[in-house]
Amino acid sequence: MTITAEILSIGDELVHGALLDTNARWLARVLEEHGAAVARMTVVGDEPAPLQAAMADACARADLVVATGGIGPTLDDRTREVAAAIAGGPLWFDAESWRAIEEYMHARRRPVPASNRTQAMFPPGATVLPNPVGTAPGFRVRLRRAELFALPGVPREMQRMTADQVLPWLAAQSGRQPVAHHCLFVLGPSEALLGERIAAFMHAGREPAVGITASAGLLTIRIVGRAGSAAAATAACEATAAELRPLLDDWCFAEGSGPLHELVGRRLLAAGTTVAFAESCTGGLAAAQLTDLPGISAVFRGGVVAYADAAKTELLGVDPDLIRQHGAVSEPVAAAMALGAARRLQAELAVATTGIAGPGGGSADKPVGTVCFGIARGAASRAYTLRIADLGRAFVRDRAVMEVFAAILRTLAGDGLAR
Amino acid sequence: MTITAEILSIGDELVHGALLDTNARWLARVLEEHGAAVARMTVVGDEPAPLQAAMADACARADLVVATGGIGPTLDDRTREVAAAIAGGPLWFDAESWRAIEEYMHARRRPVPASNRTQAMFPPGATVLPNPVGTAPGFRVRLRRAELFALPGVPREMQRMTADQVLPWLAAQSGRQPVAHHCLFVLGPSEALLGERIAAFMHAGREPAVGITASAGLLTIRIVGRAGSAAAATAACEATAAELRPLLDDWCFAEGSGPLHELVGRRLLAAGTTVAFAESCTGGLAAAQLTDLPGISAVFRGGVVAYADAAKTELLGVDPDLIRQHGAVSEPVAAAMALGAARRLQAELAVATTGIAGPGGGSADKPVGTVCFGIARGAASRAYTLRIADLGRAFVRDRAVMEVFAAILRTLAGDGLAR
Numbered sequence: 001m002t003i004t005a006e007i008l009s010i011g012d013e014l015v016h017g018a019l020l021d022t023n024a025r026w027l028a029r030v031l032e033e034h035g036a037a038v039a040r041m042t043v044v045g046d047e048p049a050p051l052q053a054a055m056a057d058a059c060a061r062a063d064l065v066v067a068t069g070g071i072g073p074t075l076d077d078r079t080r081e082v083a084a085a086i087a088g089g090p091l092w093f094d095a096e097s098w099r100a101i102e103e104y105m106h107a108r109r110r111p112v113p114a115s116n117r118t119q120a121m122f123p124p125g126a127t128v129l130p131n132p133v134g135t136a137p138g139f140r141v142r143l144r145r146a147e148l149f150a151l152p153g154v155p156r157e158m159q160r161m162t163a164d165q166v167l168p169w170l171a172a173q174s175g176r177q178p179v180a181h182h183c184l185f186v187l188g189p190s191e192a193l194l195g196e197r198i199a200a201f202m203h204a205g206r207e208p209a210v211g212i213t214a215s216a217g218l219l220t221i222r223i224v225g226r227a228g229s230a231a232a233a234t235a236a237c238e239a240t241a242a243e244l245r246p247l248l249d250d251w252c253f254a255e256g257s258g259p260l261h262e263l264v265g266r267r268l269l270a271a272g273t274t275v276a277f278a279e280s281c282t283g284g285l286a287a288a289q290l291t292d293l294p295g296i297s298a299v300f301r302g303g304v305v306a307y308a309d310a311a312k313t314e315l316l317g318v319d320p321d322l323i324r325q326h327g328a329v330s331e332p333v334a335a336a337m338a339l340g341a342a343r344r345l346q347a348e349l350a351v352a353t354t355g356i357a358g359p360g361g362g363s364a365d366k367p368v369g370t371v372c373f374g375i376a377r378g379a380a381s382r383a384y385t386l387r388i389a390d391l392g393r394a395f396v397r398d399r400a401v402m403e404v405f406a407a408i409l410r411t412l413a414g415d416g417l418a419r
Numbered sequence: 420m421t422i423t424a425e426i427l428s429i430g431d432e433l434v435h436g437a438l439l440d441t442n443a444r445w446l447a448r449v450l451e452e453h454g455a456a457v458a459r460m461t462v463v464g465d466e467p468a469p470l471q472a473a474m475a476d477a478c479a480r481a482d483l484v485v486a487t488g489g490i491g492p493t494l495d496d497r498t499r500e501v502a503a504a505i506a507g508g509p510l511w512f513d514a515e516s517w518r519a520i521e522e523y524m525h526a527r528r529r530p531v532p533a534s535n536r537t538q539a540m541f542p543p544g545a546t547v548l549p550n551p552v553g554t555a556p557g558f559r560v561r562l563r564r565a566e567l568f569a570l571p572g573v574p575r576e577m578q579r580m581t582a583d584q585v586l587p588w589l590a591a592q593s594g595r596q597p598v599a600h601h602c603l604f605v606l607g608p609s610e611a612l613l614g615e616r617i618a619a620f621m622h623a624g625r626e627p628a629v630g631i632t633a634s635a636g637l638l639t640i641r642i643v644g645r646a647g648s649a650a651a652a653t654a655a656c657e658a659t660a661a662e663l664r665p666l667l668d669d670w671c672f673a674e675g676s677g678p679l680h681e682l683v684g685r686r687l688l689a690a691g692t693t694v695a696f697a698e699s700c701t702g703g704l705a706a707a708q709l710t711d712l713p714g715i716s717a718v719f720r721g722g723v724v725a726y727a728d729a730a731k732t733e734l735l736g737v738d739p740d741l742i743r744q745h746g747a748v749s750e751p752v753a754a755a756m757a758l759g760a761a762r763r764l765q766a767e768l769a770v771a772t773t774g775i776a777g778p779g780g781g782s783a784d785k786p787v788g789t790v791c792f793g794i795a796r797g798a799a800s801r802a803y804t805l806r807i808a809d810l811g812r813a814f815v816r817d818r819a820v821m822e823v824f825a826a827i828l829r830t831l832a833g834d835g836l837a838r
Contacts, residue, residue: 013632015458015459016448016451017445020444025433025436026436030436032436038435040461041434043460054459057476074611074614074621075618076623113615115611115618116611133810135609135611154634156814192538193532199534204467211493214573215438224437283706284705290702291702291704297726297727300726301727302723303703303724304724308719308765310764311721315723344730344733359713392574392578
């Protein structure tokens, strides 16, 4: 009864691992919010035979297949011809699409290479989908069980055409079951211990579904509800969350529906609390994630990426004697960095990181993974140290950023400066 | 004759789009470097029936299947039981694995929940793969055509076990064809124009394969060579690059085998040029990407994420009158930010960004996408403005970061401060 969907990401650069596919994740989220159930994502290269097999398989299984990539103007773009082969007929030329492509290029004072003509070729039975933000038009066509939407691989074009073309089609189908998400963010227990505590919620087929994801030391309990309306799905998630909360002791430090950095940004905006960062080992990651959120400039004052000692003393006003005495990776320096960032950037709240991300730089006393955090609020400050497991540079940095966000949430929740 | 591989990423959090799968990309890269040809990547959820279908399909097509996820201790981890169903027999309990799990937990002074016992259960015919950096052991088992390796979804554990278990297996196979990559980075032409220029290189089946990827305004020509040895594959890529170069006018501003930020980091380290950033609209992204590279602290001095005007004046010494007169998004301010960053952070080279990433904040005069770049080298500085197409906040930020890296490469290449 539900509308099943599959996502097909096409491109040699994806299947060879040269480029990370972010389209499939975005599409899954949006399709599920609008009532489809995503069952599978497939990444396949540009070679015609395996591409055709993957497309035919997906179209045989699902009601809706969204394909991205392979509809550009160059010879390695083969989505069109492969869809035509499955449909069992030749490509046809659409004069109107060709005119639109010429206009798009002329408006940008760019030459119109003849190779762009291939972008106006479509498989038999296809409906042309205009691309208002790029040259490559997409198309939709009935193939086997599925309605196949072929969209560009460029994220902004794909996103726009999903909104313009795929979602209206989806809205017209019956059997939609919108999905809602709710996350409980947990730091503390092992994954197994948490799983045992909430085991009664985790059996296959439960509605809403409850799962645990471990990433960068953070455990996320994901509740995924599906119902006849978005409101009913949200209510079902909330009811499950209310049952889970009493089981979680003080492990759960945040809840929400989006990623942690968005949650932190929204809390800061709601509280109107200005914030600044002083980042050494996290190298700007906390600032880069927080500034992902539009409008965050209302509360985010800025940050210092204090890699060299000169950055700590010159930009943050850390006393050089403090660094000499305790070392750059120390709680007194972390506290001084946070105080300096709060003062220099005129922020109510500041968080500092200084640590050893590795692979080099560790010692017996301060092994790789040692990270000191400083938190300043007004003139008050405190610092603490985490010994993050030395599981690679990326892990140490990501886990430290999680801690920065957790520290902000704890502070906003009225824990003062306590950890 | 080649070893074909498929990658299977398992987890509801992936198929619902709640978490971005980065494992498949990493695995594709490593497996291809070691001589396998990755033909397909599949993401599927935890529900037993679709998971079993996806796993059986992959094992029927490929010589090697690497599955990640679904082998944790909780009830939504079903890789084991699904592999057993395909193998057609019951799970068996491995006492040695159970002892190792208990030891791992005891060493960390954590309780050992009985649910962890499921992690010591394996499908018939499976070989246990110890996990030296986590609790969940993996396994390998012959299923249909394939050797299936089931690894944890936690990236650090997956990576370690790939190195310990998958690569030695792969090294023992015949028919391996190691892959080499070479990228030419291009800014300037449209994708179609570039594709037409190098069309002779882009037909299906060419060795080495040549493709074009467009991302954040950057065009990347990817050369992928496959040969009997890594050295021969590299030589084949280099030969193709030598044929392509004369066709590219001055469009190509960099070449290398890794992502652009790694290339920039390696060039800076090789030149021994110290560098600093002053980032407004890019919000720390440039610093975060550059500091991804281990050892970069030898040349990266630090950066200022100058969101509020106070950050520009207080931390970078930008004259407040300059901001009042020209606005924060202006070439004089960009140049002053770069000079301030170079001076305060004692860096030979500094790059500044100040712009309007959107969606708000634009005006007729300075629409969303207007970004000013400042470059300082010693006491000299210059600035220029890009009108990046308003294709979303993420696009504007990413394109601006590309420009920061391109500016560094141009400056290092002896273009002085010219754009």
